[in-house]
Amino acid sequence: MGRIFISAGHGSRVNGITDPGAVVAGTTEAREMILTRDLVVTELRSRGVEVLSVPDNLNASQAISWINSRARPDDVALEIRADAFTNPSVRGATVYFIANNDQRRRNAEQLLLALIRRVPQLPSRGARPDTDTGLGSLPFTRQIVCGSLLMTIGFLTNPDDRFIIQNQRRDVALGIADGLVAWVRGTALPPDPNAIVYPEINISINGQVYGEKGILVNGNAYVPIDLTDRLGLDLSREPNIRRLNYRQVVFIKAVDLRDYTIAVGWDAQSRTVLLRSILKVCPGALDRIMGNGNTTSVQLIMFLKSNNEAALTQFPQIADLYRQEGSIEGVNYDIAFSQMLLETNYLRFGGEIRASQNNFAGLGDVGGGPQGASFPNAQIGVRAHIQLLKAYASTEPLVQEVVAPRFRFVTRGIAPLVDQLSGRWSADPQYGVKITAILRRYYEMAQIL
Incomplete structure (x- = not known):
């Protein structure tokens, strides 16, 4: 079995000065990630897993070199970070993997699932290729010789995520440890004894039955995100869409579709969420001033x-x-x-x-x-x-x-x-x-x- 390298992102030193990363509400990304990393390391060692913590006095390129000088082919590496955004409503966890690598994608999905199991209040933003980042790639996923992933645990700029990072730190660490152990051992996550089973609901689009079922979560209808392609929408990267991973399918809250030219209704008798797209205007043209009206x-x-x-x-x-x-x-x-x-x-x-x-x-x-x-x-x-x-x-x-x-x-x-x-x-x-x-x-x- 391989070893695990773990790095706390933005905990490094640049020109002799500690890089704090995002600074929000009296705390810093560096502080929160180092504290979380240390708990993960402790948990992994308690399970008999060999783990190496990347020193915090290294900059990003030095940290990669430090790992590469020690890594063996069966080792794995993870960097944990917290995100920040100008819109404080944006939240959730993401795991980035090197693009066009299905094995690493599956590792990322497994790691994210393990975290969300332990902290279900933390929304999942999905496993994403590093090409989805602003720079189009991530050094940590590209330059390390062993398998590597980069996880953003949540957004420090979102009060709910920040509360989870600071007050549910042990649960976060346990989830990360669960995923890392499964990854390095090449095993599946054990069945979750506390897994929630959501009741199924029917979906109707413009009066036609949709072939896949939705789910009911706390009284809210959720639908598979794949059906939005049929409606002419691409919501895969929308930051304000709430996503839920359930049985290897990504679901979104149906009512959120109202912001994208979709009417949403509910038929209680048949337990069906009713979706209706605009019939006379192409999706996306609702807000174009020049054009024809549709009402009498x-x-x-x-x-x-x-x-x-x-x-x-x-x-x-x-x-x-x-x-x-x-x-x-x-x-x-x-x-x-x-x-x-x-x-x-x-x-x-x-x-x-x-x-x-x-x-x-x-x-x-x-x-x-x-x-x-x-x-x-x-x-x-x-x-x-x-x-x-x-x-x-x-x-x-x-x-x-x-x-x-x-x-x-x-x-x-x-x-x-x-x-x-x-x-x-x-x-x-x-x-x-x-x-x-x-x-x-x-x-x-x-x-x-």
Whole structure:
């Protein structure tokens, strides 16, 4: 049986100074990984496994040389790290292996499974080839002469992961030790006596039964990630998708698909999760401003009235106007209508702009007046809104005479997607997200999505 080399990433010294790695919430990556590494070493030795701890006073290249000068063909090497990201919601563990090596991929999957068994609260981000990293390769997986893997235990920038690393350190160490022992001995992980069995559920996509089953986890429907390819989505690298490894299949939470143009429902009687993709728009085109709308005037009116029963009292033709004016200029009137609902609070107004101004999208006046632009009637107000959207989303000329006061000041075609209106049309960085959320809601109500 071979030996195990284990290194605590970012615990090295560079030019005589300790490299702390990520520094978060009063701790450092180096500190947390060294403490975890030491527990792993202790656990491995208690099991009679020969383990060599890479000295912490070596830099990355020296650590690789240190291992290579001692390694034998049947030895294995692991470096453990913690990750960090600007978005604190991103979390989970990953094991990286050298690309195009199926044996090393299986080792990585086994090591990750062992960790998640011991710490099920830690999400798995999967075993990944080192080509998925920012640099396209990892020295630790490429330059070591024996089999080697690199594990990121979690994200220090995520409070939940940080809590697990600091407060469940022994469980983490036991999981890593389980995986390393199975790897170096060339054996499978022993059966997990505490393995959870999730109840199966059915899956329906656009009214058709999907051949594979989903699972129910704590009341939430999970579906195999492979089915998203059928829906025209690639979620394999999306950082905010919750993944769950279960019986060698990766599952994702069904409700998360709502952010990707998929409607999600549930039929309790048949225990079926109902997935419906948009039928008239190609996946990914939901947020493109230039294009055709998909709803009828009746559908727009029904959605508007469901949110404001009195909405049509002053503007009875508002749905027809948006469909008409949007179609003339080639602007997706569904998007324009959603923006109008956001800006006017479903035609309640109540802000600086009054209903009498016929200004449905917070259009500013060239003179810079505090109350924005005013228009003689609802049709001209809608037309101005559509024209300004076209200015942002397209370089094509207007079909009708310009009535939008600030049309000529917009850099044409600068924002073809809804989210690109954020920070331009409105200072709100979530402006585009809010418009799209409204759009999805009434597409779901209209059974389009």
